[in-house]
Amino acid sequence: MTEISYRQALHDTLRAEMLRDESVFLLGEEIGIFEGSYKITAGLLQEFGPRRVRDTPISEEGFVGAAVGAAMLGLRPVVELMTINFSLLAIDQIVNHAAKIHAMFGGQASVPMVIRTPGGGGQQLGATHSQNIEVYYAHIPGLKVVAPSTPADAKGLLTASIRDDDPVLVVENLALYNTKGDVPDGDHVTEIGTAAVTKEGTDLTVVAYSRAAAIALDVARRLEDEHISVEVVDLRSLRPLDRETICASVRKTTRAVVIEDDWLSYGIGAEIAATIQEGAFYHLDAPVRRVAAAEVPLPYAKSLEQAALPHAGDLVTVIHETLDATGFTP
């Protein structure tokens, strides 16, 4: 175990996988000479050269699609999309091509590629640069989607994604890059498709992923002082979704709250709440509440932006309201 940042974990994993497997290469805007918009790829161009660290023009549809084709011939491209907002320029290649090729051609081809991309608001980047649209990919059969919340999972899930023969979207988060945590040394693979109970508890389950999972864990720890025992389920994998782990937790705690950074309507949390009400129906003591972003294009002004985004305080409020609804007293 070594304590490093989420950014460092991603960087080290890319480097380790490139050293391990000659067919792994990086592709994206400004990942080489510029060292990456968020510096995840810093130093890799110098170490591996332009064949394996390939700067691209501003052509998201083109280079994501090029990664699809390279993967069909057996390479393992790891694409960086500068932010998930720009993935909309490439989504036809992701959804209509990468996700379809394996099944549509009867299993004859596979597309072992990874797309790494950060989402996240709260940086005053305005309406088009602050979205959390991972639900677009989580909805699509043929894709796998992971969203690590810790440096350890960043390593474990990115490693698994690179070694996986299907197209995997790795959703990172701007607000997590500088966060630190213990990361296992050596080979560390986190199985795609499995959620983690990051804190056990008995009174209420909070389900979250990515930045919100870090908030959830923090809130859960703080509520111990109030003698409220919160269990935290960190989804880690949005597709496939580990429904059993979620429902098992709620069957135990009988209450659930979801926190997510995306817009509420038709967001990730909708599936979580729908899953819980079906899989833990006879155990549930209160409605599953969702804490999510206000449904507006995210404003630039800090005052408005902060009002629109979910915070730890919102989660605390909703946990309390949910406990109150069931007459819970600590």
Place this chain on the structure above:
Amino acid sequence: MTEISYRQALHDTLRAEMLRDESVFLLGEEIGIFEGSYKITAGLLQEFGPRRVRDTPISEEGFVGAAVGAAMLGLRPVVELMTINFSLLAIDQIVNHAAKIHAMFGGQASVPMVIRTPGGGGQQLGATHSQNIEVYYAHIPGLKVVAPSTPADAKGLLTASIRDDDPVLVVENLALYNTKGDVPDGDHVTEIGTAAVTKEGTDLTVVAYSRAAAIALDVARRLEDEHISVEVVDLRSLRPLDRETICASVRKTTRAVVIEDDWLSYGIGAEIAATIQEGAFYHLDAPVRRVAAAEVPLPYAKSLEQAALPHAGDLVTVIHETLDATGFTP
């Protein structure tokens, strides 16, 4: 009232709005000379000329974006996207531009445009031509999304959409074009943001939209023979979503099933189920079940395709299972 097809209702509405308002014009691939892939626009080029019925090259991002700009200057473009699958080529203009411009510029501009596009599987069009990805748009603040299931709603919602000052996506469905129904003569506007109870019932609520709403109504009528009283809520508007109408129905019937043509995980039905469990929690006698497509890229072969898609029979099964779970006997 006149009985006409869904196709005819759309056609007649386009024509009526073009006659009414000189700023309404049509834009899309093959809508003029070819008369539309699905012939919705047949005859309009001849009647209105190429200025108002504009054939475009195969440039979805380009012409949808052009509609955004034309709308900013006060025209009312009605774009036909040949199928919703191809909307992925234009989604950056829809989500990052049309949906953002009003709020992001502080309300100084509006984007009064309509995008009409059919979704739908079951035509053996294969994995990339059979998707139901309306959830992509329903998730986005700044957009409005409607999905008529009857010729009357096709008229009423398309009319409302054209007259609305926001970007509206009108989701049509390949399987509905030939269906017939009574349509009010003259001006007929259906308010965006409101669901309809298309059949009253007391035992169970089925929530659906588009093609599935037609199936639901049909199943509900048939189940009367078995003395099961099903209420049907046709969403009509996916954004804004009329949560109160849905929850009021379920509070009355105490049971709910959702049927949808899209994939289950993170589909439209997830939001419906999540909404119901929250808004009718204390009335609900059984989990809200969802009938939805199997989660695979839709296969071409008829055998596989039909197995993957939801049918009336599936809805009947799940209604029975839901009633059984509550010990209901007709």
Place this chain on the structure above:
Amino acid sequence: MATPQERPGRTARVRATPEPGARPEAPKRRRSAPRAPATPAVQAVQAAQATTPPATAADTETGPSAAAAAALAAEPPQVLADYYRQMVLVRVFEQRAAEMYTRAKIGGYCHLNLGEEATVVGLMAALERRDYLFTTYREHGYALCRGIDPGRVMAELFGKATGVSGGWGGSMHLFDAGARLLGGYGIVGGQIPPATGAALAIAYRSDPGEDAEAVMCLMGDGTTNIGAFHESLNLAAIWSLPIVYVVVNNGLGMGTTVQAASGEPELSRRGASYRIPGVRVDGDDVIAVRDAARQALHSARAERQPVLVEAVSSRLRGHSVVDPARYRSAEDTERARRLDPVPTLRSHLIQAGVVDLAAVTAIEAEVEDVVAAAVAFADESPPPAVADLFAHAYATPVPNTPHRLPADAVVVSEP
């Protein structure tokens, strides 16, 4: 290898940058010849030409140029006979496909190569086994000429388990890993970025040279207006990728003419934005197409110089089987019929004495049998088993993959 430059009088030419000036007509070599009596295959050919009568010898606009005649004379007869056989195979296969579509044996969309046979055969003659091919949804002929068993192609159209894509793809999505046919794609332009990436993989792994692999990426004329075309050609240029982009210019994207859709309708010039050389060739001339493609592939594999080839031909029918093409002018339809490459090559071969009528007839009969057998094979083959619905869900299985049928519960809840 014969190249356009080496042969005086060829119409194909490679340009490093386009020349300014007026819009040139597509280069066309016209041939006319008294046609031999129609055999069944050729009757079928003619039936494909809608209801107007077939062009006759009196059609003065056709007639082989001296150069074209010389080019044909320079080819070994068995090569020409084989090209003719392949063109007839495409022709007859497509006619039977149309018929099977009308009889509801084939579903979905079905786009035919009728009228494009010379382009199809010429391109596939140039493409080596080691090369990779990415195509559009209008790709039956390419699959056949790539050497894939016609039965497996027809079976795919029928949605059968024995089809090239196991019944998962259908007409628009033929794929054969062995034949390095890396797919027909139904999203207009969707194949262009992956094809470019396949070329990137080749460049990543191997050096340029005569024996190197290359990629051929096909697209229609209408497709050159989509963003992916622009982005991909630029990538191929700056990365020096071994790829040949071929625009199969049949003059129409559905009902829209090239002139209506493209600011620069001489599409081979559109490589100029990337300094990619462009070649325009008569797509009704199988030898010209082959030679232009060969030279382009040579540039791609040996010099890592991507090339844009435009083959100009005509669509004999509607956009897809169901399209009556009412938007087409009588003149345009007539022109397409007149230029029909299959009877044209047939009469030329006979006239030039390359093959005699008996040999031509034998080829046609053989093809009829092959296609009939393909239809029978497709018809008798089983559909994919419903139990296999999730067989191709993922290449790497992981926990919690949803294998749920529409009426199944998502998660089980026990009271």
Place this chain on the structure above:
Amino acid sequence: MATPQERPGRTARVRATPEPGARPEAPKRRRSAPRAPATPAVQAVQAAQATTPPATAADTETGPSAAAAAALAAEPPQVLADYYRQMVLVRVFEQRAAEMYTRAKIGGYCHLNLGEEATVVGLMAALERRDYLFTTYREHGYALCRGIDPGRVMAELFGKATGVSGGWGGSMHLFDAGARLLGGYGIVGGQIPPATGAALAIAYRSDPGEDAEAVMCLMGDGTTNIGAFHESLNLAAIWSLPIVYVVVNNGLGMGTTVQAASGEPELSRRGASYRIPGVRVDGDDVIAVRDAARQALHSARAERQPVLVEAVSSRLRGHSVVDPARYRSAEDTERARRLDPVPTLRSHLIQAGVVDLAAVTAIEAEVEDVVAAAVAFADESPPPAVADLFAHAYATPVPNTPHRLPADAVVVSEP
């Protein structure tokens, strides 16, 4: 109206199709002149040029051509003084913006026009009040030169309710309906289709002519590689739209050079794929830029002929305020400094006797005051009220619009 063609010796030229051949250097008129003593504004200008010392009179690579000198001499002095004033306004505004960013008064991303002042002023001098402007996220200078109050621009950067976009947009998203500035856009290339559509609306509603409206759509060099560029220019060509596309070629898209990103790095040639004429102009020469833009706008409004203008200049700083631009070579940075259009024009104006030192100093002092007032206005303005979070949710209110804060229940359920 003076046009490049009419003036002998101008470097800008309109081409119907690009010419084959080698990559020409950007046309540059060099000027050198003994610089007048630096005033505070120009000291600030020089401070913008990183840490290396400013170019001196000994810099032999600079020096006005006879033609350039003649061009300047032909302009009324007050026009030149006003251009200088505007360039200094952009320069000083951007320097203060950078400073305010470092002081956390401005958040998000902040991209500056430093080094592009001559292009900004030249383009805006050509654009008429009745024309519409679509820009990128690097657009503060355009807003200022469009005549928008600097206080409202700075207030937008500060995220204040008094900002041009009410605080909703920030640095990347300036909008002013009155000034027909129809937005800065942060998605690379995202502005190109809407700008094209705005031109469509003009063509839909009015006839071409000298007094017609037109659209100017700005983009960076890196932006020419995105699909929307291709699709939009093609639409403008086939629909004959009144639009001028301007590539502000500062040589870099973030850290990527034009040469690395574009198969055809002479970007004005990229109109050829649509038969759109291209013009390349020295972006450091305010008069040349203005004249090229004027002529292009004339073609657009009077002939409905879209034009592609490329203005070649340099970025004096990093991509955004936070980018130290370590990837740039010392030579490139030095070159950018040497060509800096603001001190160049200053010394030229003084040298040529157009304005005297006192007048220049007065202009600079006035601009300093204006910008200081803008900062003060921004600083004192209130932020948007949280109560207005849903004020711009929709233009047409409809039932059930979600007005929910993060901790609010979705629907209320009563036991």
